[in-house]
Amino acid sequence: MTCLIAKNLTYSYSRESNPVLEEVSVSLRPGTLTALVGPNGAGKSTLLNLLQGHNKPDKGKITIDGNELVNNRAQVALMPQRGKLNWNFPITIEGLVSLGRVNHSKLSCCELEAALQRVGISHLAKRRLDSLSGGQQQRALLAKTLMSPAKILLLDEPCSALDPPAREDFLLIIRQLADAGLSLFVSSHDWGSSLNAYDKVVALDKTVLANGSPLEVQQKLDSIDCMRGNYCCG
Numbered sequence: 258m259t260c261l262i263a264k265n266l267t268y269s270y271s272r273e274s275n276p277v278l279e280e281v282s283v284s285l286r287p288g289t290l291t292a293l294v295g296p297n298g299a300g301k302s303t304l305l306n307l308l309q310g311h312n313k314p315d316k317g318k319i320t321i322d323g324n325e326l327v328n329n330r331a332q333v334a335l336m337p338q339r340g341k342l343n344w345n346f347p348i349t350i351e352g353l354v355s356l357g358r359v360n361h362s363k364l365s366c367c368e369l370e371a372a373l374q375r376v377g378i379s380h381l382a383k384r385r386l387d388s389l390s391g392g393q394q395q396r397a398l399l400a401k402t403l404m405s406p407a408k409i410l411l412l413d414e415p416c417s418a419l420d421p422p423a424r425e426d427f428l429l430i431i432r433q434l435a436d437a438g439l440s441l442f443v444s445s446h447d448w449g450s451s452l453n454a455y456d457k458v459v460a461l462d463k464t465v466l467a468n469g470s471p472l473e474v475q476q477k478l479d480s481i482d483c484m485r486g487n488y489c490c491g
């Protein structure tokens with residue numbers, strides 16, 4: 258069991274600026290696929306960076322199984338937003354995925370193969386990253402994330418550049434990972450019907466607007482102006 262609990266997180270990028278997150282609480286449990294939705298600038302990436310330990314909250318606490326996150330960062334892995342990466346970097350898929358191995362400890366080809374298989378791209382191992390489709394690239398990035406020992410995966414807008422079929426395929430893969438016991442927290446701009454693929458949904462806009470089952474959150478969002486009917490993809 259690896260449970261992450263964040264309580265009352267408040268964060269500003271500088272002392273002079275207003276907080277971009279205020280009193281945000283979330284809990285991530287094993288075997289659970291949780292969506293993080295909210296409009297542009299809602300603070301989704303900022304929250305994922307706090308949960309990964311990349312930045313520290315000004316206030317609030319993050320624990321994993323009751324222990325401070327700072328001593329347990331290896332339990333959490335972040336798959337960054339697509340736009341943060343150079344997709345033209347000259348590297349093969351197996352080269353990219355093996356970079357996900359933390360501490361550069363000895364890597365067996367079975368581990369690499371297992372990660373590629375979990376996301377269904379074993380046949381692309383020798384291909385160059387820049388020769389793949391957007392959906393295949395996102396799978397490769399997920400395989401790289403799976404090379405870490407983390408049980409909690411934070412995925413920042415993994416479906417943003419994917420067409421509906423590729424998005425559906427990606428959702429199936431992350432559902433299988435959750436069913437295998439991992440905890441996944443997945444940010445998205447899409448708070449339409451695709452939320453039904455998730456076990457839980459957290460809607461964020463600086464604070465938590467709603468938190469619960471997809472149905473509960475959708476009903477609540479319908480009464481909130483900035484979210485109502487404002488569905489988009491990715």
Ligand SMILES: Nc1ncnc2c1ncn2[C@@H]1O[C@H](COP(=O)(O)OP(=O)(O)OP(=O)(O)O)[C@@H](O)[C@H]1O
Binds near residue numbers: 297298300304
């Ligand atoms: N490095 C930074 N320095 C200062 N302000 C930042 C920084 N990164 C983000 N912000 C601000 O924090 C707020 C939240 O940004 P964040 O990227 O977390 O939102 P988001 O919900 O992920 O947005 P999007 O959906 O557009 O990716 C925004 O107002 C943004 O301008």
